[in-house]
Amino acid sequence: MKTILEKNGANIRYKPVGQFEETRFEKIHNVIFSNSNQASIKVAEEIAALIRKKQEANKNCVLGLATGSSPIRVYEELVRMHKEDGLSFHNVITFNLDEYLPMEKDNRQSYWYFMHEHLFNHVDINPKNIHVPDGTVSSDKVIDYCISYDDKIKKNGGLDFQLLGIGRTGHVGFNEPGSHYNSGTRVITLDHITLVDAAPAFLGIDNVPRKAITMGIATVMSAKRIVLLGWGENKANILKKTIEGEISPQVPATYLQNHKNCTFVLDTGAGSQLTRNKTPWLVDESLEWTESLTSKAIVWLCDETNKSILSLTDKDYNDNGMSGLLTTEDSYDLNIKMFNKLQHTITGWPGGKPNADDSSRPERAEPARKRVIIFSPHPDDDVISMGGTFDRLIEQGHDVHVVYQTSGNIAVSDTDALRYAEISKRIGPTDEAQKIIDCIKDKSDSSFDSLEVRKLKGNIRRGESYAAVRYLGLEDSHVHFLDLPFYETGTIKKNNLSQKDIEIVKSIITEIKPHQIYAAGDLADPHGTHKVCLDAIFESLDRLKAESYMDDCWVWLYRGAWHEWDVDEIEMAVPMSPSQVLKKRYAIFCHQSQKDGVMFQGDDSREFWMRAEERNKNTAERYRALGLSHYAAMEAFVRYKF
Known part of the structure; x- marks a missing residue:
C-alpha cells in the first residue's frame, strides 16, 4: 500500500491506493492544475501541514529543498503563511539539493543566496538548521565533504519531504544523464543543455560554472515523500519521457517511477504532451x-x-x-x-478586408481602417513574431501603434554598451560617458549594472526598435515605450506584477482605444517576462471591459521565438510572400545587439531571424501537407476572448 496525492475539486488530499495508474501510459502519479500559482499554493499547504504535524509530535521536520524558478511561488506562500497564519519554522531542518562549484555564498547566483532571498531571511528558522552544499570547498576535501552531507541527513532522521524541479535533460538536482541509481552526494560536471538553461542568470554561458555539488539519486530517493514541480510548455517533452517512458540513466528523473510516495505537480503547459492530454x-x-x-x-x-x-x-x-x-x-x-x-483561417487581410463578406473570414470588414496596438514584451518581439503581419497592417492603411512593454536592457551585453559609450565620448566627451565607461570596466561578475549603464542599454534597444519600425514604414509618433517597473531591477529576477504596471498598460489602451490588440501569448519565454507582460494586458482588459469602445476590440495572440501554435489552434493565418519574408528578416536585423551570440539564446543556438523563418515556413508547410494552398511562410494567431 502506498500513499499518493490526488486532486479533489480545488483541493489535494492524501489517498491510499493499492496500485496507481492514471492511464495505461503513465508510471508516476501526477496532478495537473490550470496554472502554476494555484499548484504552488497547494504544495505549500502540504509542506505547512507536515511542519505542523511534526510540531504537534514535538519532532523536527526535515525538508529537502530545490532552487530555480519552479519553487519560488511555493516559498512565497510559505513566507506568507509564516507572516499571516503563524506558521513557525523553529523545528524545520533543511538540506538543499545542490550548489554550483566553485561558488561564493554572497554571489547572487549562489543557491545559498537564492534560498535566503526567497525563504530563509523571511521565516523563523534557526540558521544552524540550514544546510546548503558549500560551493567553496577545496578539491582535496570535496569527497569527504559530500559523504558528510549525506551523513548529516541520516543523523537527522532522513528527509521527510523532498521538493524537486526538473531540467530539460531530465535531471533532478544536478543529477545529469548517466547518473547511477545508487549515487550519493557528489561533484558532477554539468550537461551543455543545463549550462544553456542557466546562461541567462549568469548573463552568458561563459560565466556559468561547469561543475556542481549535488545530492545523488539514492539520497533523493531516500526521502519519505517527493513532490516534483513542472511548469510550462518547455518542460512538457521531458515530463512525458519521465512519466511515460522506461527507466533510464539517460533520463535520471525516471528513477522516481520506483518511489513509493512521489507526485508530479504540473500546470497545463507542462502536462500538455502526456498521452491523456495530447x-x-x-x-x-x-x-x-x-x-x-x-x-x-x-x-x-x-x-x-x-x-x-x-x-x-x-x-x-x-x-x-x-x-x-x-x-x-x-x-x-x-x-x-x-x-x-x-x-477560413487564411487571410491576407489581418485587419479585415474592406467591403467584403466577412462571414468566413477571421477578422471583421468594418471599420475598414482600424486602430491597432501591437504589444511587444521586449523591443524585438514585434518583428520577430509578427513582422509580416505588422508590415501588412501598415501597407493596408490601418492606424498601427507598437507598444514596447519593457526596456529590454538586461539583454544588451557589456561589450555592446561599452562600444556605444566610447563612441559617445569620442563624439562629445562628457563626464557622464566616462562614468558609464568606468562602471562597465569596473563591473565584477556578481555586480549589478548601475542606473546609468541600464539607461544606456535601454536606449540602445530603443534606437534599434525605431530603426526596425521605420524600415516597415511606421511613424515615430506611433511608437510607445512603457518601461514597466516590474522589469527594471537590473537583474534576471524581476519583481511581481504591480498595480503601477497595470495602470500603465491600461492607460495606453485607454489612449488609443484600439479595434485590434496583438499580444505575445508565448509563455515558454525562459525568463518569464512574456507571461508578466501578458498578465498585465489581461488584467487591464478585464478592468476596461465595461468601456464602450472595448465592445469592438478583438485581441489576437502571437507566439515568439520559442514555439508556434498547433495548427488546430490557429484562428488566423497570415501568408507571406518570399519578398515579405526577406523584409521581415531585415527588420529583425535592425536589432543589432540581439544578433551574433545573443545573451538569452534559450535552447536554440540559431539567431532569432533563423528561428522565425523556419517556424513561419513550417506553418505554411503544415497547411500544405493538410491539403490547403501552399505559401512561402505563414504567421499564426489565436483569438483571446475577454
Whole structure:
C-alpha cells in the first residue's frame, strides 16, 4: 500500500491506493492544475501541514529543498503563511539539493543566496538548521565533504519531504544523464543543455560554472515523500519521457517511477504532451468529442497517416482510436468541415478586408481602417513574431501603434554598451560617458549594472526598435515605450506584477482605444517576462471591459521565438510572400545587439531571424501537407476572448 496525492475539486488530499495508474501510459502519479500559482499554493499547504504535524509530535521536520524558478511561488506562500497564519519554522531542518562549484555564498547566483532571498531571511528558522552544499570547498576535501552531507541527513532522521524541479535533460538536482541509481552526494560536471538553461542568470554561458555539488539519486530517493514541480510548455517533452517512458540513466528523473510516495505537480503547459492530454482518444474511447478536440484529432490523424484532410477514410479513423467520431458523421463530412475550418483561417487581410463578406473570414470588414496596438514584451518581439503581419497592417492603411512593454536592457551585453559609450565620448566627451565607461570596466561578475549603464542599454534597444519600425514604414509618433517597473531591477529576477504596471498598460489602451490588440501569448519565454507582460494586458482588459469602445476590440495572440501554435489552434493565418519574408528578416536585423551570440539564446543556438523563418515556413508547410494552398511562410494567431 502506498500513499499518493490526488486532486479533489480545488483541493489535494492524501489517498491510499493499492496500485496507481492514471492511464495505461503513465508510471508516476501526477496532478495537473490550470496554472502554476494555484499548484504552488497547494504544495505549500502540504509542506505547512507536515511542519505542523511534526510540531504537534514535538519532532523536527526535515525538508529537502530545490532552487530555480519552479519553487519560488511555493516559498512565497510559505513566507506568507509564516507572516499571516503563524506558521513557525523553529523545528524545520533543511538540506538543499545542490550548489554550483566553485561558488561564493554572497554571489547572487549562489543557491545559498537564492534560498535566503526567497525563504530563509523571511521565516523563523534557526540558521544552524540550514544546510546548503558549500560551493567553496577545496578539491582535496570535496569527497569527504559530500559523504558528510549525506551523513548529516541520516543523523537527522532522513528527509521527510523532498521538493524537486526538473531540467530539460531530465535531471533532478544536478543529477545529469548517466547518473547511477545508487549515487550519493557528489561533484558532477554539468550537461551543455543545463549550462544553456542557466546562461541567462549568469548573463552568458561563459560565466556559468561547469561543475556542481549535488545530492545523488539514492539520497533523493531516500526521502519519505517527493513532490516534483513542472511548469510550462518547455518542460512538457521531458515530463512525458519521465512519466511515460522506461527507466533510464539517460533520463535520471525516471528513477522516481520506483518511489513509493512521489507526485508530479504540473500546470497545463507542462502536462500538455502526456498521452491523456495530447491524444486522449488513445486513452478513453468514450470521451466527449468537442469541436476543439475533433480538430486536434483530425490534424493528428493526418500527421500519423501522412495524408491530407480530404484523403482520410473511415478506416483511418477506426484504426487510430477515433471510431467514436464516426458514430454521428462519416469521414467525408468530418473532412469537409475541418478543411473549410482551416481554409477560413487564411487571410491576407489581418485587419479585415474592406467591403467584403466577412462571414468566413477571421477578422471583421468594418471599420475598414482600424486602430491597432501591437504589444511587444521586449523591443524585438514585434518583428520577430509578427513582422509580416505588422508590415501588412501598415501597407493596408490601418492606424498601427507598437507598444514596447519593457526596456529590454538586461539583454544588451557589456561589450555592446561599452562600444556605444566610447563612441559617445569620442563624439562629445562628457563626464557622464566616462562614468558609464568606468562602471562597465569596473563591473565584477556578481555586480549589478548601475542606473546609468541600464539607461544606456535601454536606449540602445530603443534606437534599434525605431530603426526596425521605420524600415516597415511606421511613424515615430506611433511608437510607445512603457518601461514597466516590474522589469527594471537590473537583474534576471524581476519583481511581481504591480498595480503601477497595470495602470500603465491600461492607460495606453485607454489612449488609443484600439479595434485590434496583438499580444505575445508565448509563455515558454525562459525568463518569464512574456507571461508578466501578458498578465498585465489581461488584467487591464478585464478592468476596461465595461468601456464602450472595448465592445469592438478583438485581441489576437502571437507566439515568439520559442514555439508556434498547433495548427488546430490557429484562428488566423497570415501568408507571406518570399519578398515579405526577406523584409521581415531585415527588420529583425535592425536589432543589432540581439544578433551574433545573443545573451538569452534559450535552447536554440540559431539567431532569432533563423528561428522565425523556419517556424513561419513550417506553418505554411503544415497547411500544405493538410491539403490547403501552399505559401512561402505563414504567421499564426489565436483569438483571446475577454
